[in-house]
Amino acid sequence: MPEKTYLQAISDSLRQEMRRDQRVFVLGEDVGVYGGAFKVTQGFQEEFGASRVLDMPLSETAIVAGATGAALMGMRPVAEMQFADFVSCAWDHLVTIAAKQHYRTGTPIPIVLRLPSGGGFSGGPFHSQNPESSFAHIPGLKVVCPATPEDAKGLLATAIEDPNPVLFFEHKHLYRRIRGDVPDERYTTSFGEARVHREGEDITVITWGAMVYTADEAAAKLAEEDVSVEVLDLRTLVPWDRDAVLASVERCSKALVLHEDTKTGGFGGEIAATIAEEAFEHLDAPVRRLAAPDSPVPFAPSLEKAFIPQVDVVAAALRELAAY
């Protein structure tokens, strides 16, 4: 199996879907001639033509509204937000129209929004956010947050097939840093199935996106201290794999919920609450949440490092849980 970067896997998957389904097209800012801000769609306009790789004006509202209209007419648009942060401009069309259209009229809106998200490169408050919980809160939207190249490819294919609006959060820090084996042939990866990134039996870490790797490094440190940490990668937040989380927590009896998004209202709260509701009698320690502080993402590298949960911080939290 060839090794690919996270970015190549996304690019390959999108190309594969466009080749097999004429209804699939991409639209976004600089996705055509320039090949996308992160070069995910490099070479796409040459292969598929300008009519299927649309360079859009600087208006996320127009991009999402246009994608919604195209979906209503039977197309399968894949819209790129140059940065996930800018999806807020399209909030009304996404949340008021796309999320509720099927409920109101029975017409599906099969759009995919690709959302380059996350920090770690001094992008500051407008280019580093992880707004997944805002959309996980909206009934009618699906939320996907792949961590590995293999999952990124399979989940994007599933997202494009899905008849609902899907928000596909691509973590920018993983684009070229993470490589992994990715099958060449087409495959889909189911939504709502968590992946065990690391097996363990003392503490469960529930996380997604780039934090999977932070958790894994921290777990490796704890393994040297004879504490066995299981790292569960949710892969999708809507739907999320409650059964896998509860089963792991029931086994380990201690849980740490970790995410890069800010703490208050973050999706970790939903997970922690579900554990408390459903697995209370299996808990041997309070459920811990570890997340970014409630602040905009800072520019300064030193501050950003303090903002995004780092391996040492996660390891310290795990040690506390282990000692509890």
Add this chain to the structure above:
Amino acid sequence: MSTGTQVEVVMPQMGVSVSEGTITRWLKQAGESIALDEPLLEISTDKVDTEVPSPGEGVVSEIRVQEGETVEVGTVLATIAPAGAAVAEPEAPAAPPTEEEAPQEEATAEAEPERQPAAAAPVDPSEPVAEAPTPGAAPAASEPEGNGKMFVSPVVARIAAQHGVDPSVVTGTGQGGRVTKKDILAFIESGAAVEPAPEPAVEAAAQTVPPTPAAPAEPAPPTPPTPPAPAPSAAPPPQAPPRPAPEPVAAAAPLGGEVEEPMNAMRRGVAEHMRRSLDTSAHVTSAIEVDMSRVVAARERLKKDYQSSYGVNPTYLAFATKAAVETLKDWPWINGEIRGEKIVTRPWVNVGIAVALEDGKGLIVPVIRNAQDLNLLGIARAIGDLAERARTKKLMPDDVQGGTFTITNTGCFGTFHGTPIISQPQAGILGTYALVKRPWVVQDELGQDVIAIRPMMNVTLTYDHRLVDGAYAGGFLRDLRARLEGWAD
């Protein structure tokens, strides 16, 4: 640095009824210097909010209880070390804990003393701490937990209930000696939970020195789910001191053969009221023996007439009630109550009569209002009426309210003594018991002591010692006895 020169700051007692306080603000942080009597922190209790002055001078070496936490009076909140002493730094420099981490780390310092080597020197807090401290690296706690109560996590509670294990007998390795899931699983796996055999060492000691009470086994044997095997020794070895009943954990599944049934509202009401009454009043019981010869004679005379003319049975309880109501006029506090800071007395007696339901499962106390206005016939009729309506569930809410005094009669079962519980907010409850023929020393017509056979009844008064003292209660009982023994039609 010697820990002996450290001064501990404890949660102060802010009033006799105040048992706990909440830290609202630390005015000094660890590492800051402080003078004697300088305000150190602010606390809030259900009585007052106040500043706590420093009991020593030097440097705040450790803050053990964080803002917002509520702890019992006497809990060590912080330590003050002499100026120049190093300060315990519980936080990892690379990993500043969020606010909820800090208490956990502090609790680590409360490691159960028995888990610390007895002779271990205190860890030098000046030693740099590179990582978040692990249990045991923190300074040893100066005091044991004391009451043996510790937090039992949900999973430990569930496992304990499933296996019939008392978590308090398991050696804990968690924070502050907490029993972790691993601890209790290992305990069960070791078979300790199902082996009630006594410790050999204890048994040997018991056989050689029989009168010496056996010391608690170390580690203590668990509370066995089945009765322990009888000791094999010929000489009866003393039993180990009884272990306190295990704290109720999560609602335990019934063991084989047990039957569960829901509590009805009456049972719940009785349960709540009895517990509350014991928590409210200072219960004391005094008893007196009453020669009922004259009452028996009076009853014999009246019985036929009362029944044929009025359909009323003049029971001994009716006589006792009549006599008690009259006696209460002279001892009004026993018919009174404590209301806030006031003593309340009244010129009427609403006397409650405790009535058991037919199956003995349930109790209700209907009230005879204005019993002071009723003669013996009226009281006997009222008792009969209320008892009948209680048993047929025809009492009205008003029938069970407004009591000022209660009488409970368990004599029909032959019991000769009891210590009933006061019906709140009353101050007393009279118990009447079986009337039995007993040899009794009396004086004959020549003033000589002779033994006679007399119908005797014991009477108890259980009173709230907050209001009624023993002499007052004794006076009431003495007068009550005089009324019954001197009964005149």
